[in-house]
Amino acid sequence: QVQLVESGGGLVQAGGSLRLSCAVSGRAFSAYTMAWFRQAPGKEREFVAAICRSWGRAYYTGSVKGRFTISRDNAKKSVYLQMNTLKPEDTAVYYCAARESDYSGSISRYEYDYWGQGAQVTVST
Numbered sequence: 464q465v466q467l468v469e470s471g472g473g474l475v476q477a478g479g480s481l482r483l484s485c486a487v488s489g490r491a492f493s494a495y496t497m498a499w500f501r502q503a504p505g506k507e508r509e510f511v512a513a514i515c516r517s518w519g520r521a522y523y524t525g526s527v528k529g530r531f532t533i534s535r536d537n538a539k540k541s542v543y544l545q546m547n548t549l550k551p552e553d554t555a556v557y558y559c560a561a562r563e564s565d566y567s568g569s570i571s572r573y574e575y576d577y578w579g580q581g582a583q584v585t586v587s588t
Contacts, residue, residue: 472582485559
């Protein structure tokens with residue numbers, strides 16, 4: 464059974480930084496495309512970033528490009544999301560997700576196979 468556990472959420476002022484971590488147990492971590500999604504109150508869960516399983520190439524949604532960085536450490540079976548210059552509109556529950564195939568432009572939540580429980584990120588003005 465694959466389990467994903469997020470950590471690192473919290474409250475930060477606008478302009479600040481946070482780093483989310485996601486530890487994965489179960490099958491070979493290196494076989495998964497890993498991604499971060501977020502869901503604000505009353506909104507749909509949306510794609511934030513993904514990192515390929517093979518070459519580690521990263522993809523981002525437009526609103527976080529240049530501010531967020533996704534990375535992975537296959538030895539530690541972990542994926543990270545470094546969030547800088549945070550804005551109030553970044554406030555959401557952030558979810559780690561794993562996909563058992565290549566990225567292939569997969570930004571829909573329905574294209575990911577495993578999910579973490581979520582980590583709250585709150586950015587105050």
